[in-house]
Amino acid sequence: MEHKDRGFVGKHYLMKQAFGQEELHQREAVCTREDPPGCSAVCPLHLDMRAVCAYAAKGDFAKAAGVIRSVTPFLHLLAKGCPGACKEACALSRVGEGIQVRALEKACALYGGKERGSRFLIPRKNKKVIVGGDDLFALACCWELGRKGYEIFWYTRCENWKEPLLSWGLTEEEAEADTASLELFRMTKKDREGEVSEWGACGDAVCLSPCLWRTGLPENVFGTEKKWEKKDGAAWILAWAKYVSAKVERYLQGASWEGMRQPGPQESRLHVTMDGVEGSRAFTGPEKPDRELAAAEAGRCIQCQCLECIKGCVYFQEYKRNPRGAVREIYNNLSIVMGNHMANGMINACDLCGQCKSACPNGFDYPEVCKMARKIMVETEKMPPSVHEFGLLDQQFSCNEAFLARPEPGYEHCRYMFFPGCQASAVSPDTVEAAYRDLSGRLTGGVGLLLGCCGALAQWAGREDLASEALEKIRSVWKEMGEPEVICACPTCMK
Structure with missing residues (x-):
């Protein structure tokens, strides 16, 4: 709508972007500052070990444990079944021994207290999900989907939640601590019965352990054919349970799961320099770390970041x-x-x-x-x-009243042209005069002198019109002098 009436009361609001969202993401991706460090990149669960170390170094193992529990509740299991690839990926391993992450996970499990939560804080969703299986994968899927508010029916032969963890060598007390958060969810344990292919009709979606999964099942049945051994570590099973559970949730939301990245180690792009970092050895082992030694071990973390x-x-x-x-x-x-x-x-x-x-x-x-x-x-x-008014006024003065362009006396065209720039001429005119005398005395072919502004001040102010005007004035004088070689005294003018 055009408003040509001068009596129109209001204001025109203009909006223009420098680039779109896609280019924004491309530009952001060049900077690796927010990329995960090596320890988090190789971890199947991509735990934020920088945050864990930061809290643990202060002796606050409750908050350190909270960082891990935001990803998985199985702290004792992680400490026992973690493959430990993060230690080798730690930047400190370049100059000494990497952080003993398993020891910190164990310390968080021992000194981090019990998980606190309220079932009333979990928003309920009117969807029923059946999880089938007797192993850690099924238990992890129950937790992943339960914390999202879905009603879970666990089809299993296990007598209780702790049984999958006990098979990994955890004690009753450790298994009890790791499964405490499951009490907050709407979960019902049922005996496995009937054909797996029929379970899809009993709920909105089905999540199956690898031992029950097969191709040709209904579209609302999800799982994976991957098989793991205990030597592979519990972290991989938990990561794949998280991945399959995410596919289930996307299905229930009517969203596509195409393009989802499968669990696996990533290569960290984070640039970390070790200047001034001295190598050291771990303070404690992963067995049963002392609280003080665990805090000291966490204190060794250099909080990897690119600065x-x-x-x-x-x-x-x-x-x-x-x-x-x-x-x-x-x-x-x-x-x-x-x-x-x-x-x-x-x-x-x-x-x-x-x-x-x-x-x-x-x-x-x-x-x-x-x-x-x-x-x-x-x-x-x-x-x-x-x-930018002060800069633009300065440029206006330099390009008008203070502008000077002359060839060396005795020359109509010069081989060189000395351009000190507006700032050098204003701050130290005596130095500019001495420099010109020195150049004209040592160089042959004539040295012209140009006093003015290159237009940088206008460019800094976003005034491309004024910047182009200043450059065009310089270009015109340069051609009149026979297109000589320009000698700049200012690095900004050189740019």
């Missing part, structure tokens, strides 16, 4: 951001049509020096995003003119 761009950047340190999070914040800031643009100050504060891009192992170009954002904010009238 290459942040180490030397006052901007990122001041705003407490990393490039990945900052780009997302800029994207959201540009998406605002009405309301406060809280990231304007952060967008305008970057010097666009490119140091972060040079320091980044993957070459994340954060200044480019800031430049794009500033340009769009100018186009959509979201950039307050006062923010």
